[in-house]
Amino acid sequence: MTTLAATLGTWMGIQAVRMTLAMIIWNVAEDNTTYAGQVAAEVFIAGVVGSFLVRLVPLRRQAVWLGALFGLIVVLRQALPGENASPAFAFASWIVWLCWLPAFIRQAGRAGLLRDAATGIILGVAVQVAGEIALHGLDLELIDGPLSVIAALLLAAAFVAALVSVPDGNAPPSGAWGALVVGPYLFLELTLLTGLGRIEVDTRLPQVVAQLAVALAFVVALALAVVPIRRAVRVLIVALGVAALAAGTAYGAATLATIVLAQVGLTIGLVGSFTSGPQRLDGRVHLLSAVGWIVFFALIFVFYSYRDRVDFLWPIAGAIVVLPSLLARETTPPRTLRPALAAAATLLGAIVIAAIPPANAHPAARGGGELVVLTYNVHQGLDYWSVPSAAALVDRIESANADLVGLQEVNRGWDLSAGIDFFSYVRWRLPQYHAAYGRMDTALFGNAILSRYPITDSSYGILPHLSSALNRGYVWATVDAPGGPLTFVTTHFTAYEGFDVEREAQADAFAQFWAKRPRSILAGDFNAHPQDVTITRLLSSGLVDAGAAAGIGSEFTYSSGAPHERIDYVFVSPEIRAVAAQVLAGTASDHRPVLVTLRLP
Secondary structure, eight states: OHHHHHHHHHHHHHHHHHHHHHIIIIIISTTOHHHHHHHHHHHHHHHHHHHHHHTTSOOSSHHHHHHHHHHHHHHHHHHSOOTTHHHHHHHHHHHHHHHHHHHHHHHHHHTTOHHHHHHHHHHHHHHHHHHHHHTTSOOGGGOOSHHHHHHHHHHHHHHHHHHHTSOOOOSOOOOHHHHHHHHHHHHHIIIIITOHHHHHHHHOOOHHHHHHHHHHHHHHHHHHTTSOOOHHHHHHHHHHHHHHHTTTTTTGGGHHHHHHHHHHHHHHHHHHHHHHOOSTTTTOHHHHHHHHHHHHHHHHHHHHHHTTSOTTHHHHHHHHHHHHHHTOOOOOOOOOOHHHHHHHHHHHHHHHHHTSOOSOOOOOOOOSSEEEEEEEEOGGGBOTTSOBOHHHHHHHHHHHTOSEEEEEEEEBSOGGGTTOBHHHHHHHHOTTSEEEEEEESEEEEEEEEEESSOEEEEEEEEOOOSSSSSOOEEEEEEEEETTEEEEEEEEEOOOSTTOHHHHHHHHHHHHHHHTTOSSEEEEEEOOOOTTSHHHHHHHHTTOEEHHHHTTOTTOOOBOSSSOOBOOEEEEEOTTSEEEEEEEOOOOSSSBOOEEEEEEOO
16 A cells, blocks of 8 residues: 555645646746746745654654645645635645655655555656546646546545555654655656657657657566666666666657666666665655755756756756665565556556547538638636636637637646646647647747648748747648648747847748748737737738738737737738638637638639
8 A cells, every 4th residue: 555655645746746836937926937936945945844844743644644634735726726726725735745755755664665655656657647648638737627626536535545554663764865866756757758748749759659658668667676686787777777868858769768768777776765775864754855855946947947958957867866776785676567567557548548539529621712710829728817727728729610720838748837738638639630739949838730621741940039038939831721732830929028129030030931922821929019010020021910901900819818919910921811800708828819711812
């Protein structure tokens, strides 16, 4: 039961930290990076300090009580989502989880079950990946409704029941080195090794191949972790695993081999750190747990501040995970393949479930010369109040019944947006569309195209980047539309005030990409008003504002809950005529979608 408790606790803990990061970035401190860092530090400090204060409470089996409180908060988070409730429950869940983990490790150490705890943490990550696969890029915290509350209740109940079954032995406290490495280990898993969206984008392999590769990595790693290995061989495997982390995802299909190698090295290192690390400080579980989470916070902060320009953090984190195991004494692992088999069954079962198509009926493409185009900034999969809303967003897209859809702020697993892979989800929910994704700022943040007509070619481009925080770009597709090939492009220009020069440069580059090609539609979030130089330059290049031509030039598209500006547009080449247009109501995103009906030549 120790393994099960660690598995469920890790799974729920990953969701807690991802939801916490999303609520900090997009709800509490949106548009204020300095304040976001301050809030994040305060939440982490509260959890770390709380873990020490909890020890002063004269209560036996603290891991059980803390686990019960954590489970209750998770259920409340699912049952009571809202602008204020979601961040409050997210922060509370993460703080309590940071208190729970060292208490649980101490209990497992006193019972002599640290190997089971370590195996459970690895399985917890595997189950997390399985959940993402089965839910097509979503996690429990990213869905709502009665079924999600029931799922949270069952998960919390199973977690507490498993904790109650963990014995409370009399051995001296131990497991501090394992507590130290959990933070860096989860950093590696979340940002690299289980990033299905990142792997798919960077390797350009089919989604199911990426899923099978990640599944294989867990199964092989857990199987090798129970094989007796001589110290010299173990050191070699662990070293190769850390070296593989330096490769990142830069080598196409070969990335899959490096992921398997890295997962094997980290698994052996994590288990070794828990079970046979150095004797010195071995009882200082809370102290080294605090150090490990400070390292985690620093790694996450630097990684997402410099996005994909700090790949060297991966081998550094890997070295922290495995170092205690390299200093370890020899141990004899139990010969059981049950963890590997459990991971295989869970992950393969999730892949099978993911292959089940949605039940909805889907309208066929229109005939004739009219084409309906939708452009929609989906706000990282969050609604106007920055509460997860993936299902509502896809419902809105589907109800528009457009032939071509341009989406902006599309995530492929950014932890800062709760780990949502919105492209995977929309691709599954709307199989009537052909889909293309283009990276923008990293592989995990970009734009997407949906087309009822076949896409014969597609790619992406990066726009000029002068002084803003994020790279901006566009994705384009050649569509086999009625009357012949058509070029469809969707983009997202730099946001916020003070970056007019950058947006103007992006407008020039965008017009150059168009190059006056006929039968072209260019849509997106341009973050500029109709009278701004950015828009006038696009118009002077020969593009036509289809929305204005159809009579919605004075209607606002942002924000969805309190519209006050027009920044979302559909531009067309001069020979295409706008027949009708409307700005659709709704708060599933912070933008309102724009729907335009066009007549092709």
